[in-house]
Amino acid sequence: MKKIYFSLLALLFTHPSYCWGFYAHGKINYLAVFLLPPQMIGFYKKHIDYIREHATDPDKRRYAIPDEGPRHFIDINHYGNYPYASLPRIYDSAVAMYSKDSIHAYGIVPWWIQIMKGKLVKAFKDKDVYTILKTSAEIGHYIGDAHVPLHACKNHNGQYTNQHGIHGFWESRVPELMAETAFNFWIGKADYIKNPLMFMWDRIMESAVAADTVLQFEKTLSQHFAPDKKFAFEYRNGVLIRQYSSAYTLAYNALLNDMVERRMRQSIYATASFWYSAWVDAGQPDLSQLKEQAFSEIEKKEMDLLEKEWRSGKIKGRGCD
Numbered sequence: 001m002k003k004i005y006f007s008l009l010a011l012l013f014t015h016p017s018y019c020w021g022f023y024a025h026g027k028i029n030y031l032a033v034f035l036l037p038p039q040m041i042g043f044y045k046k047h048i049d050y051i052r053e054h055a056t057d058p059d060k061r062r063y064a065i066p067d068e069g070p071r072h073f074i075d076i077n078h079y080g081n082y083p084y085a086s087l088p089r090i091y092d093s094a095v096a097m098y099s100k101d102s103i104h105a106y107g108i109v110p111w112w113i114q115i116m117k118g119k120l121v122k123a124f125k126d127k128d129v130y131t132i133l134k135t136s137a138e139i140g141h142y143i144g145d146a147h148v149p150l151h152a153c154k155n156h157n158g159q160y161t162n163q164h165g166i167h168g169f170w171e172s173r174v175p176e177l178m179a180e181t182a183f184n185f186w187i188g189k190a191d192y193i194k195n196p197l198m199f200m201w202d203r204i205m206e207s208a209v210a211a212d213t214v215l216q217f218e219k220t221l222s223q224h225f226a227p228d229k230k231f232a233f234e235y236r237n238g239v240l241i242r243q244y245s246s247a248y249t250l251a252y253n254a255l256l257n258d259m260v261e262r263r264m265r266q267s268i269y270a271t272a273s274f275w276y277s278a279w280v281d282a283g284q285p286d287l288s289q290l291k292e293q294a295f296s297e298i299e300k301k302e303m304d305l306l307e308k309e310w311r312s313g314k315i316k317g318r319g320c321d
């Protein structure tokens with residue numbers, strides 16, 4: 001019995017993780033639907049389960065495609081000090097200055113979101129239901145990642161400061177413990193984003209500034225907690241695992257003055273606003289007229305492959321832990 005229990009624990013610790021966590025990515029996409037205008041909300045509500053469930057596909061793709069990893073982050077402090085003026089904000093200029101290999105090695109999330117937005121505009125113009133849903137779900141993922149401070153920092157999992165695990169602590173443990181009971185998700189309405197590239201750069205700069213706080217406050221807090229109070233065996237999705245204790249998580253959240261809630265709210269707002277802006281840029285097609293189709297064999301195969309590669313557990317490139 002003991003053996004089975006420990007094998008189960010080992011399995012849990014080695015199981016692939018998601019950025020923002022499965023829970024938070026799904027929640028961000030789900031809640032973004034409710035910020036949409038009347039011309040869009042009916043279509044998105046009808047497909048809300050798909051939009052939520054596929055919020056984590058880009059992380060699953062990291063197990064299938066080596067190029068996927070850099071789309072989720074930017075190690076902005078590789079480029080000097082805030083406000084990182086030496087790094088051109090336009091992709092082509094950045095590549096001209098630092099080379100494509102280098103730019104991709106340190107992450108491309110603000111630029112990748114622009115490519116996804118272009119895809120979404122085209123999907124709306126083509127009235128292609130599958131691509132609208134897939135791209136909407138996935139752009140929400142990348143936008144969410146760009147709001148996570150440790151996705152804009154070289155020390156992304158506290159590896160240089162002896163804080164291994166802080167990545168998942170901030171983006172998974174805190175929202176999983178607190179979002180349903182303590183976070184306020186009344187957000188308002190989506191807005192049209194006039195300059196999507198600069199909008200995302202502003203979010204990246206906020207993340208970059210917050211990264212120091214995320215790391216420093218955890219370091220300070222850990223000095224006031226005995227190791228046996230910092231970690232505890234507690235239930236997660238009905239399974240007992242060793243994780244940051246509830247007391248430690250609540251104390252961290254209080255110290256951060258609800259930063260996780262604010263970044264989650266901003267992610268939801270930004271996701272809905274990108275969906276809305278793409279629809280406007282496509283000429284506001286009538287979504288109630290879109291023909292519903294079952295997924296094609298090719299689309300189904302693509303989804304199955306993604307699932308299989310992810311379950312294999314071999315990430316290609318950098319993960320979140």
Ligand SMILES: [Zn+2]
Pocket residue numbers: 018019020058059072141145
């Ligand atoms: Zn990600």
